[in-house]
Amino acid sequence: MNERDKTTVSRMIAIYCRSKHRSTSGICEACKLLENYARLKLEKCRFGESKPSCKICPIHCYKPDMKEQIRTVMRYAGPRMIFHYPFAAIMHLFNGRKSGRRFK
Numbered sequence: 001m002n003e004r005d006k007t008t009v010s011r012m013i014a015i016y017c018r019s020k021h022r023s024t025s026g027i028c029e030a031c032k033l034l035e036n037y038a039r040l041k042l043e044k045c046r047f048g049e050s051k052p053s054c055k056i057c058p059i060h061c062y063k064p065d066m067k068e069q070i071r072t073v074m075r076y077a078g079p080r081m082i083f084h085y086p087f088a089a090i091m092h093l094f095n096g097r098k099s100g101r102r103f104k
């Protein structure tokens with residue numbers, strides 16, 4: 001498991017929730033579920049530290065609806081994290097480095 005990835009996911013969900021769901025303290029229940037799910041997936045990922053980006057991962061471990069949700073969060077929060085985190089590190093999570101496509 002990768003602590004940096006988990007922190008990144010949590011921060012992105014928090015950014016998303018604050019502006020989209022207008023939550024004032026912490027994140028809402030729905031986002032909490034999504035966060036737990038995403039963190040669990042990172043933890044259970046059998047590739048561990050050498051994990052490839054999820055997009056090129058041969059094992060599509062996300063349920064389709066959760067995948068859609070996390071992608072929505074990434075699309076929204078990704079560009080807003082650029083000042084706090086190395087952009088490449090974030091994009092690596094859900095985009096293959098070899099692929100030039102983003103969030104298609």
Ligand SMILES: [Zn+2]
Binds near residue numbers: 031
């Ligand atoms: Zn929310």
